Amino acid sequence: MAQIIDGKEVSQHIRGEVAKGVSQLVDRSGITPGLAAVLVGENPASEIYVRNKRKACTEAGIYSEEHKLPVETTEEELLSLVDNLNKDNNIHGILIQLPLPDHINETKVLRAVSPDKDVDGFHPCNVGLLVEGNPHFISCTPHGIIKMLEYYNIDIKGKEAVVVGRSNIVGKPVAMLLLHRHATVTLCHSRTRDLAEVTRRADILVAAIGRANFITADMVKDGAVVIDVGINRNEEGKLTGDVDFQAVQEKASFITPVPGGVGPMTISMLLWNTLESAKGT
Numbered sequence: 250m251a252q253i254i255d256g257k258e259v260s261q262h263i264r265g266e267v268a269k270g271v272s273q274l275v276d277r278s279g280i281t282p283g284l285a286a287v288l289v290g291e292n293p294a295s296e297i298y299v300r301n302k303r304k305a306c307t308e309a310g311i312y313s314e315e316h317k318l319p320v321e322t323t324e325e326e327l328l329s330l331v332d333n334l335n336k337d338n339n340i341h342g343i344l345i346q347l348p349l350p351d352h353i354n355e356t357k358v359l360r361a362v363s364p365d366k367d368v369d370g371f372h373p374c375n376v377g378l379l380v381e382g383n384p385h386f387i388s389c390t391p392h393g394i395i396k397m398l399e400y401y402n403i404d405i406k407g408k409e410a411v412v413v414g415r416s417n418i419v420g421k422p423v424a425m426l427l428l429h430r431h432a433t434v435t436l437c438h439s440r441t442r443d444l445a446e447v448t449r450r451a452d453i454l455v456a457a458i459g460r461a462n463f464i465t466a467d468m469v470k471d472g473a474v475v476i477d478v479g480i481n482r483n484e485e486g487k488l489t490g491d492v493d494f495q496a497v498q499e500k501a502s503f504i505t506p507v508p509g510g511v512g513p514m515t516i517s518m519l520l521w522n523t524l525e526s527a528k529g530t
């Protein structure tokens with residue numbers, strides 16, 4: 250039976266460290282880290298997420314502000330706000346809540362965020378630095394996954410790591426982070442042939458697919474470490490991951506639950522990046 254990787258516990262630990270770091274920074278330099286979140290249009294899920302971020306910021310002593318713009322906001326208006334935030338000395342992190350409305354070019358807006366305030370790690374400069382092995386801001390979910398493995402003293406070096414999902418925000422960066430920690434990494438996607446044969450090789454298996462219960466027990470090696478990034482709703486509306494948790498926990502050595510696994514880590518690493526950004530000013 251697998252040991253549960255408790256994302257809430259690791260998250261509390263990280264948030265405690267951030268709060269300590271913030272108070273030391275304020276004492277030393279008088280600088281309070283600041284995070285700005287930008288939301289365009291009405292999206293209940295994004296609003297909940299932003300509300301949670303605000304609460305987490307307050308608890309860690311980080312100044313936070315939200316910019317809620319109506320859905321009819323033009324690209325120029327949004328770019329002008331980003332420009333102002335780039336210049337605002339009280340703001341060290343800028344977060345553009347995705348998705349943006351269809352009439353706004355998402356890539357253009359994300360690239361307008363200063364790489365020095367890009368606490369989501371989405372700017373090509375930060376992606377390039379990560380690939381190079383000299384990361385500045387690492388995107389929050391992949392960074393959180395590494396922090397969880399470290400917290401549980403799970404060895405990465407020399408291990409077979411298989412990542413299912415190749416998105417820019419999860420799959421690719423987590424593969425890169427595992428590679429830099431000397432895992433032998435395989436990155437899978439919807440065109441991977443005989444996926445189960447590949448996943449069965451994994452000592453560390455990361456599922457970032459977006460399909461409920463997609464990873465079944467027959468796809469998992471005995472003793473594997475299983476990290477479930479997925480956030481899905483099943484037919485009853487219950488939150489569920491990409492991994493068939495009940496069956497896979499019988500085989501795995503460690504497993505993250507959903508909810509309470511990777512999810513809480515994302516906001517914690519956002520706070521972490523905001524503090525790091527403020528330290529660099």
Ligand code: NDP
Pocket residue numbers: 390413414415416417418419420437438439440441444457458459460478479480481511512515
């Ligand atoms: P994307 O939809 O951008 O990417 C999904 C990936 O899964 C793609 O690379 C896709 O392959 C692959 N995939 C889809 N179907 C299959 C299949 N049948 N076999 C193999 N691979 C497949 O998703 P994200 O990376 O943005 O998110 C993944 C999940 O993680 C979602 O549930 C999301 O909600 C969750 N998430 C959770 C976060 C957290 O904080 N816990 C943060 C971010 C995301 P292809 O490229 O070929 O299409």
